[in-house]
Amino acid sequence: MTRTDAITGGRYGRGILRLGALLLLAFATVLTAFGGRAFAVEPISIGRNAEALDLSRAVTIYRNRGETFRISTAPGIDGIVRTIEVQATQESTDGHWAVFALANTTEQQIDRLIVAPHFRLVDSHFFWPDLGSKRIVAITPSEGFALDRVESSDADIFSITLNPGAVVTFVAELASPNLPQVYLWEADRYKDIINSYTLYRGIVLGISGLLALFLTILFVVRGTSMFPAAAALAWAVLAYISIDFGFIDRFFDVPPADVRTWRGMSEVSLAATLALFIFTYLNLNRWNDHLSYGAIAWVMALAGLSALVFYDPALAAGVARFSIAGTALFGSVLIAYLSWRGFDRAIMLVPAWALLIAWIIAGYMTVSGQVDNDIIQPALAGGLVLIVLLIGFTIMQNAFSGGAFQQNLLSNVERQALAVKGSGGIVWDWDVGRDRLSTTPDLGAVLGLGAGKLQGPPKNWLSHIHSDDRDRFRVTLDAVLEKRRGKIDINIRLRGSDGYYSWFAVRARPVVGADGQVIRCIGTIIDVSDQKRAEERLLHDAVHDNLTGLPNRELFMDRLRNALAIANADDAMKPTALIIDIDRFRQVNESIGMAAGDTMLITVARRLRRLLRPHDTLARISGNQFGIILLSENEPGRIAAFADAVKKTIKAPISFAERQIILTVSIGLATFTQARSQDEDLFGDAELALFQAKRFGGDRVEPFRPAFRTSGSDKLQLESDLRRAIERGEISLAYQPIVHSGSLDIAGFEALMRWNHPRRGEIQPSEFIAIAERSDLIVELGNHALELAMRQLMDWDVQLPDARLFLSVNVSSQQVMTRDFANTLSGMRARFSSRRHKLRLEITETVLMQNPEHNSRVLQKIKELGIGLAMDDFGTGYSSLAYLSQFPFDIIKIDQSLVRNDWSQRDILLQSVIAMATNLGLATVAEGVELPEDADKLEDMGCTYIQGFVAGAPVSAEEATELVMEQNPVVSNDDAAE
Structure with a gap:
C-alpha cells in the first residue's frame, strides 16, 4: 500500500x-x-x-x-x-x-x-x-x-x-x-471484560450441560415422551449458547465462514425442539387429531429447514425466529385454554411459559435494535438456560406429583381401593356383629336421600327397596348367615329422592371368624341401571318389530296361545284372530321407494292401534301383514263391524310428498271354537280366510268358512306345479347388486329365485319356498338354484373376463343337514367350474344352531372347495357372537332390521358390529340400505359392501351383465386385432 x-x-x-x-x-x-x-x-x-x-x-x-x-x-x-x-x-x-x-x-x-x-x-x-x-x-x-x-x-x-x-x-x-x-x-480493561464474561459463560455452559445430561438420564430411566422432548430442547439450548459464546471453537476447527451455518442450524434446532416439547408435554395427540397433525407438520417443516441452512443460513434462521415466536404465541393460547379447563400439566407450565414470553419480547427488542448494550446478549443466553431449567423443574414436579415414578409403589390394598374407585363402584360393608350396613361413599347421599339414610341396620334399606325385591334381599342376607359360606350376588332397585328406582348390583363375600360364624360381609354395590335398560331394550326388540314397535310374530303367537288357554277354561271368552294383508304393497314400494313404504306401514300401525282396546293385541307378523287378537268383542255382528272399521280406517287417504295414497287391505278372520283349541288351528283358519280374500281380488273382509279347508287342495296343486316347474325350467334367478361401500362399484350379486307360473303368473318366493319346505322339495329347489348360479358364473367367465365378481346363493337348513351336501357341491364344481368368479353360500345362524358340530364340519369341507361363506341375517338371533370363530365365514351380512332401524343407538350398534367383524378379519355387507346418507355413514364405519335400494333392484342375468360391462368396459376382439 x-x-x-x-x-x-x-x-x-x-x-x-x-x-x-x-x-x-x-x-x-x-x-x-x-x-x-x-x-x-x-x-x-x-x-x-x-x-x-x-x-x-x-x-x-x-x-x-x-x-x-x-x-x-x-x-x-x-x-x-x-x-x-x-x-x-x-x-x-x-x-x-x-x-x-x-x-x-x-x-x-x-x-x-x-x-x-x-x-x-x-x-x-x-x-x-x-x-x-x-x-x-x-x-x-x-x-x-x-x-x-x-x-x-x-x-x-x-x-x-x-x-x-x-x-x-x-x-x-x-x-x-x-x-x-x-x-x-484499553488493553487491560478489555482483558478484564473478557475474563469476566468467560467466567459467566462458563457457569452458564456448565448449568446448561448438566441440565441436558440430567434430562437425558431421566429419559433413559423413564421412557415417557415429555422427558426426551425436554432433553432435546436442553441439548438444543446447549448447542446454541456454545456457538454464541464461541465455545465450540475450542473443540472443533470451525472456519469463520462456517460459523454462520452452525449458528443458523442451532436456531433451527431451538425452534424445532421447542415446538416438539409443547406438543409432547401437553399430549396434543390425545386432545385433537387435527391439532396433532398441525404440530407434527410444523416440527417436520422446521426439520426440513436444516437443508436450507446449508444454502441460505440467514433465511433459515429468520424462519426459525419466526417459528419460535409463533410457537410461543400458540402455546400461550393453548396453555391458557387448557388451564381454564383444569389440565394440570398446562397449569404447571404457566411460570416457565411466562418466562419464555418475556424472553421472546426481550429478544425481539434486541434484534430490532431497541435495546443496545453489551450485557443483553449474554443475559439472553442465560435467560434461555433459566427457561430450560424451569421447564426441567416443571416436568419433574409433574412426574412426581402425577405418580410417574410411583407406579410400583402401591400396596395391594391401595391398588384394590383405587380399582373400586376407578370402576365407579361403592364399597358395601355389613358389620354383622354390630348389625350395621355402611357404604363408602354414602349411597344415601348419592341417591339424594340425605347423608346417613342408608347407614345402619339392613332393615333400614327395606323402605327404599322396590317391593318386588325386598324379600329376595332379606332372604339372601339370611342365607349367607345360616350357611356361613357362599356369596351375595343380587340385583335390587332402590328409590331415589325423585321417586324413581335405580338398579344396583350387590356383590359381596362373607368373612368368617375363628368360631365359624360370619362376622362381616364386604363387597361392592354398583349402579347397573344403564345395563338393565339395555337388557330391557334388547328383550323388547327380540319380540317387537323394529319399524312399528308392535309385537312381532313370536309374541303374537304366544299371546294367541295364552288367549286360547283362557278361552278353554272360560266360556265367556271367544278370541278372534284377524290377519290383515295390504294389497299390492310391493307396487307401492317400487313406485315411491321402500322408505316411503315404511312410512305407510307406520301410519297403518298407528291407525289400527287407535281401534283397539287395552286387552286386544296388534302385531306385525310379516312384511305387509298385521295380526289382531280381538278379545273385546264376542258377538259375530260386532266382530264383522270391527273388521269393516279396520278396512275403512286403512283405506283413508295417506298424504305423502304432496301425494294422496290410498291403501286397500284383505282381511281374513277366524273366531275361537272348541274345534280350534290350538293356536295353529285358529291362525291357520285365519290364513285360509285371508287367502280367499286375496283370491277374490282383495279389498274385502273374509270370515273363515269350513269350505275353505277344501281349498287346501290348491296348495297340493301348487306343490305339484312346483315339482314340474323345476323340470320345465320355470324357476329362474334374479340378481340383486352388491356394491363397494366407497365407490358403489359392483362387487357381486345375490341370486334370488323367481317362479313364473304358466297360469298364475309370478308367484312370490315367500309362498312357493314355504310349500317347498313343507313338501321336502327345498333340497331339490336349492340344488337347482346352485346349478343356475354356477352356470351363470361360467357364462361370466366368457362375457366378463376382466371383472372379479362373487355370486351369493341362500342355502336352506335341509340342504346343509343332508349328509352328502359337500359332495353334491363338489360334483357341481367339477361340472360348472369358474376360474375368475366366486360362488358364495349365505347361511343363517338358525340353520347353524340346529346341529353346530355337524354343520361346522360341513362348512369346513365347503371352504376347502374354494366356495365362500357368508352369515346371513346377522343381528336377528342370539348366538352369532359365540359361533363366529367356530365357523369359517368370510362375510357377515348385517340384517336390514338393524340398518333401517331409527332408534337412537343404531349407529353405535352398527359401528360395533363392523368393528368386531374387521377385527376378526371378516368383510361386512349391509342389507336394506335405502338412503345415500346411510351409505355414507356405513362407509365411514368401515363397512365393506352395501346391498339395497342404493345399490340397485334385482335384475335379470342379461341386465346384470350389462351393468358390469358398463363398469368394466372390455376391448372387443376386432379392436384387439387392429
Whole structure:
C-alpha cells in the first residue's frame, strides 16, 4: 500500500502557508467531488481515561468502491487535509471500506485496541438476520504502518498507538458489507471484560450441560415422551449458547465462514425442539387429531429447514425466529385454554411459559435494535438456560406429583381401593356383629336421600327397596348367615329422592371368624341401571318389530296361545284372530321407494292401534301383514263391524310428498271354537280366510268358512306345479347388486329365485319356498338354484373376463343337514367350474344352531372347495357372537332390521358390529340400505359392501351383465386385432 501527500507545505512564512492551505483545501474538495474520492472524516478525541469507546456511529461505511480506495483524511494538528489511497489486500473483493479518525488530545502516548465482534445479536434483524462473519481484513492508518492484528476467534482486534497530539485517519478493509459494532478498548480493561464474561459463560455452559445430561438420564430411566422432548430442547439450548459464546471453537476447527451455518442450524434446532416439547408435554395427540397433525407438520417443516441452512443460513434462521415466536404465541393460547379447563400439566407450565414470553419480547427488542448494550446478549443466553431449567423443574414436579415414578409403589390394598374407585363402584360393608350396613361413599347421599339414610341396620334399606325385591334381599342376607359360606350376588332397585328406582348390583363375600360364624360381609354395590335398560331394550326388540314397535310374530303367537288357554277354561271368552294383508304393497314400494313404504306401514300401525282396546293385541307378523287378537268383542255382528272399521280406517287417504295414497287391505278372520283349541288351528283358519280374500281380488273382509279347508287342495296343486316347474325350467334367478361401500362399484350379486307360473303368473318366493319346505322339495329347489348360479358364473367367465365378481346363493337348513351336501357341491364344481368368479353360500345362524358340530364340519369341507361363506341375517338371533370363530365365514351380512332401524343407538350398534367383524378379519355387507346418507355413514364405519335400494333392484342375468360391462368396459376382439 502507498501514500502520497497531495499538498506540501512551504517555508515561506505563516501567511503564505495559510493561504496555500486554503487554496489546496479547496482544490482537494473539487477533486473529491469530481474525481470519486471520499470526503474527510471528523476525528474522535481520546483522553487518557477513555478506557472504552463505542466507535460504531463514528464509522463511515463505503460499499462497492473497488480494489483501490481514496479518501481525504481528517485535518491534522496543523490543519492540513491529506488524501490517502489504499489498495485492497484480497484479490477478489467487493470493495467495502470503513473510515474513522482518532485524535490524541493528551500529551502522552496512548495504546488501544480496535475490536470488531464477529457476531452481535443486537440489531441483527428478524428476517435474514446477520449471523456474523469476519468483519475487518486489515486497517491502514493515515500515518505510520498498518496495524497489527491480535489473534481472537470471536472478533477482529487490532492494536494501535497514538502519539501525543496526533490525528490519525484509519481506513479498514471490510470482509463483509456490515460492521455492526467497533470498540476502542484499553488493553487491560478489555482483558478484564473478557475474563469476566468467560467466567459467566462458563457457569452458564456448565448449568446448561448438566441440565441436558440430567434430562437425558431421566429419559433413559423413564421412557415417557415429555422427558426426551425436554432433553432435546436442553441439548438444543446447549448447542446454541456454545456457538454464541464461541465455545465450540475450542473443540472443533470451525472456519469463520462456517460459523454462520452452525449458528443458523442451532436456531433451527431451538425452534424445532421447542415446538416438539409443547406438543409432547401437553399430549396434543390425545386432545385433537387435527391439532396433532398441525404440530407434527410444523416440527417436520422446521426439520426440513436444516437443508436450507446449508444454502441460505440467514433465511433459515429468520424462519426459525419466526417459528419460535409463533410457537410461543400458540402455546400461550393453548396453555391458557387448557388451564381454564383444569389440565394440570398446562397449569404447571404457566411460570416457565411466562418466562419464555418475556424472553421472546426481550429478544425481539434486541434484534430490532431497541435495546443496545453489551450485557443483553449474554443475559439472553442465560435467560434461555433459566427457561430450560424451569421447564426441567416443571416436568419433574409433574412426574412426581402425577405418580410417574410411583407406579410400583402401591400396596395391594391401595391398588384394590383405587380399582373400586376407578370402576365407579361403592364399597358395601355389613358389620354383622354390630348389625350395621355402611357404604363408602354414602349411597344415601348419592341417591339424594340425605347423608346417613342408608347407614345402619339392613332393615333400614327395606323402605327404599322396590317391593318386588325386598324379600329376595332379606332372604339372601339370611342365607349367607345360616350357611356361613357362599356369596351375595343380587340385583335390587332402590328409590331415589325423585321417586324413581335405580338398579344396583350387590356383590359381596362373607368373612368368617375363628368360631365359624360370619362376622362381616364386604363387597361392592354398583349402579347397573344403564345395563338393565339395555337388557330391557334388547328383550323388547327380540319380540317387537323394529319399524312399528308392535309385537312381532313370536309374541303374537304366544299371546294367541295364552288367549286360547283362557278361552278353554272360560266360556265367556271367544278370541278372534284377524290377519290383515295390504294389497299390492310391493307396487307401492317400487313406485315411491321402500322408505316411503315404511312410512305407510307406520301410519297403518298407528291407525289400527287407535281401534283397539287395552286387552286386544296388534302385531306385525310379516312384511305387509298385521295380526289382531280381538278379545273385546264376542258377538259375530260386532266382530264383522270391527273388521269393516279396520278396512275403512286403512283405506283413508295417506298424504305423502304432496301425494294422496290410498291403501286397500284383505282381511281374513277366524273366531275361537272348541274345534280350534290350538293356536295353529285358529291362525291357520285365519290364513285360509285371508287367502280367499286375496283370491277374490282383495279389498274385502273374509270370515273363515269350513269350505275353505277344501281349498287346501290348491296348495297340493301348487306343490305339484312346483315339482314340474323345476323340470320345465320355470324357476329362474334374479340378481340383486352388491356394491363397494366407497365407490358403489359392483362387487357381486345375490341370486334370488323367481317362479313364473304358466297360469298364475309370478308367484312370490315367500309362498312357493314355504310349500317347498313343507313338501321336502327345498333340497331339490336349492340344488337347482346352485346349478343356475354356477352356470351363470361360467357364462361370466366368457362375457366378463376382466371383472372379479362373487355370486351369493341362500342355502336352506335341509340342504346343509343332508349328509352328502359337500359332495353334491363338489360334483357341481367339477361340472360348472369358474376360474375368475366366486360362488358364495349365505347361511343363517338358525340353520347353524340346529346341529353346530355337524354343520361346522360341513362348512369346513365347503371352504376347502374354494366356495365362500357368508352369515346371513346377522343381528336377528342370539348366538352369532359365540359361533363366529367356530365357523369359517368370510362375510357377515348385517340384517336390514338393524340398518333401517331409527332408534337412537343404531349407529353405535352398527359401528360395533363392523368393528368386531374387521377385527376378526371378516368383510361386512349391509342389507336394506335405502338412503345415500346411510351409505355414507356405513362407509365411514368401515363397512365393506352395501346391498339395497342404493345399490340397485334385482335384475335379470342379461341386465346384470350389462351393468358390469358398463363398469368394466372390455376391448372387443376386432379392436384387439387392429
